Amino acid sequence: MLDLRISVESLPKLAKGATLTLELAALVLVTAAILSIPVAFALNARRSWVSRAAEAYVMLFRGTPAMIQIFLVYYGTSQFAWFRESVFWPIFREPYWCAVVALGLNGAAYTGNILAGAIRAVPQGTIEAGRALGLDWFKLQRFIVIPQAVRIGFPAYTNEVIQTVKATSLASTITLIELTGSAQMLVNDTYAPYEVFLAAAAMYLAITFVLAVLFRHIENHLYRAGRDPAAQNLKTAVEA
Amino acid sequence: MTPQKKARSIWQRGRSAILVAAALAFCSLAPTGATAQQSCPKTIKVATEGAFPPWNYVDANGKLAGWDIEITAALCKAIGADCPIAAQAWDGIIPGLQAGKFDAIIAQMSMTPKRMEQVDFTIKYKESSSRFVAKKGAVTNVTPAALKSKTIGVQRGAAQRTWLEEQGYSNIRHYETTQAVELDLIAGRIDLLIQNTATSSLVFFKRPESKDFEFVGPEFKGGTLGAGQAIAIRKGDNTLRECFNTAIRAIRKSGEYDAISAKYVPFKLLTEDQ
Numbered sequence: 001m002l003d004l005r006i007s008v009e010s011l012p013k014l015a016k017g018a019t020l021t022l023e024l025a026a027l028v029l030v031t032a033a034i035l036s037i038p039v040a041f042a043l044n045a046r047r048s049w050v051s052r053a054a055e056a057y058v059m060l061f062r063g064t065p066a067m068i069q070i071f072l073v074y075y076g077t078s079q080f081a082w083f084r085e086s087v088f089w090p091i092f093r094e095p096y097w098c099a100v101v102a103l104g105l106n107g108a109a110y111t112g113n114i115l116a117g118a119i120r121a122v123p124q125g126t127i128e129a130g131r132a133l134g135l136d137w138f139k140l141q142r143f144i145v146i147p148q149a150v151r152i153g154f155p156a157y158t159n160e161v162i163q164t165v166k167a168t169s170l171a172s173t174i175t176l177i178e179l180t181g182s183a184q185m186l187v188n189d190t191y192a193p194y195e196v197f198l199a200a201a202a203m204y205l206a207i208t209f210v211l212a213v214l215f216r217h218i219e220n221h222l223y224r225a226g227r228d229p230a231a232q233n234l235k236t237a238v239e240a
Numbered sequence: 241m242t243p244q245k246k247a248r249s250i251w252q253r254g255r256s257a258i259l260v261a262a263a264l265a266f267c268s269l270a271p272t273g274a275t276a277q278q279s280c281p282k283t284i285k286v287a288t289e290g291a292f293p294p295w296n297y298v299d300a301n302g303k304l305a306g307w308d309i310e311i312t313a314a315l316c317k318a319i320g321a322d323c324p325i326a327a328q329a330w331d332g333i334i335p336g337l338q339a340g341k342f343d344a345i346i347a348q349m350s351m352t353p354k355r356m357e358q359v360d361f362t363i364k365y366k367e368s369s370s371r372f373v374a375k376k377g378a379v380t381n382v383t384p385a386a387l388k389s390k391t392i393g394v395q396r397g398a399a400q401r402t403w404l405e406e407q408g409y410s411n412i413r414h415y416e417t418t419q420a421v422e423l424d425l426i427a428g429r430i431d432l433l434i435q436n437t438a439t440s441s442l443v444f445f446k447r448p449e450s451k452d453f454e455f456v457g458p459e460f461k462g463g464t465l466g467a468g469q470a471i472a473i474r475k476g477d478n479t480l481r482e483c484f485n486t487a488i489r490a491i492r493k494s495g496e497y498d499a500i501s502a503k504y505v506p507f508k509l510l511t512e513d514q
Binding site for chain 1: 428
């Protein structure tokens with residue numbers, strides 16, 4: 001029998017877990033976003049060894065399950081005594097930072113790939129226009145390439161954000177009591193997996209729904225008619 | 241064929257066997273005094289955790305092995321039933337029993353008050369206690385106050401987890417399996433672990449990495465930690481419970497119980513008479 005009271009009663013405890021889920025997702029997204037910029041430029045690099053190295057990195061993280069990556073970072077690193085005596089141990093000792101490192105590196109591979117594709121899709125004409133104005137490489141990227149690439153890659157990035165929120169559930173395998181972890185604990189207390197996991201699923205759905213709406217708004221703002229980003233930025237660049 | 245598929249087909253075959261047996265029993269008077277228990281089911285689907293060496297685990301060939309597996313075979317022989325065993329993650333083992341995915345849990349389950357609300361238990365099939373393990377010399381006193389600044393690792397579905405919370409211990413880390421707890425104790429991510437005393441001495445202290453660790457504090461048992469370990473069955477499944485109870489007494493009397501146990505532990509697992 002489905003006892004929805006158990007679902008409702010589990011919500012406060014699940015909400016506590018959800019705050020850790022959001023915290024982890026935010027940290028992972030920031031880490032991934034920062035790392036994705038060098039990854040994207042490396043992927044598009046003319047020097048073949050740079051792009052090969054970046055491709056290998058993306059391949060490695062996209063081609064293996066995030067769960068294995070978390071296990072490698074958490075249980076793998078702790079296996080070696082020399083590593084446990086290294087300067088990295090204070091970070092890798094903590095399950096929290098292991099989750100951020102593993103999921104951050106994973107996210108950087110996906111986000112970097114999205115950004116690299118978006119950069120390649122920036123119309124060549126706008127870049128030539130920028131060059132004609134005498135912009136140096138850095139200004140060209142800053143005012144012409146990146147703003148357009150962000151708009152091009154944004155819809156794909158929305159997916160990545162939602163994937164990241166869900167991927168934080170893997171942190172429950174390394175002792176973190178986030179949303180999925182607290183659901184598992186509650187199941188052990190109540191022996192009512194259906195009710196508890198249903199409530200947890202509803203919470204994930206609520207989080208991703210809010211994110212989807214938020215990103216839709218940002219998207220609308222980015223693509224608002226009459227605001228040609230390249231033209232806008234060219235003006236700023238020339239004035240600067 | 242995967243083990244589950246195989247188990248299912250055995251189960252299906254077993255089910256038709258039950259029908260035949262039921263029909264036969266209906267037509268004739270069952271002979272008394274046979275070794276097999278007459279009213280017991282001919283097929284009993286058993287679940288174990290399969291991740292709790294040496295009690296139950298998956299061996300190098302991918303097959304379930306361990307004390308629970310051997311005891312199950314002996315019990316089912318005494319009952320005269322076919323018992324396909326499948327591994328089931330600890331977190332879902334009681335819900336799985338309640339959902340009818342299997343008929344009995346033979347997996348070192350302690351009879352805790354909380355579990356007794358959910359399932360019925362047979363008579364005790366093993367005694368157990370719980371004990372803390374820590375780095376040598378690091379911990380002397382194991383009261384909640386003394387361990388305030390220490391991190392304690394425990395399996396999240398274990399009776400010890402509820403016990404830790406009830407006693408007021410803080411800084412608890414929760415793991416899916418006991419092996420994961422042991423790995424993190426060795427790695428120094430946690431200061432202590434608490435688990436079944438025999439599991440620690442038979443598994444953890446057999447590992448070379450455990451040489452710097454020791455038992456600390458007394459053995460804990462009873463209350464939330466449970467009154468010994470038993471086979472769990474669905475609430476109200478009295479026939480099956482009686483079948484297992486009779487079988488447990490029988491294999492203890494025949495010496496089979498002690499013979500199997502001697503392969504695993506250097507001491508008696510059950511001493512008192514049931």
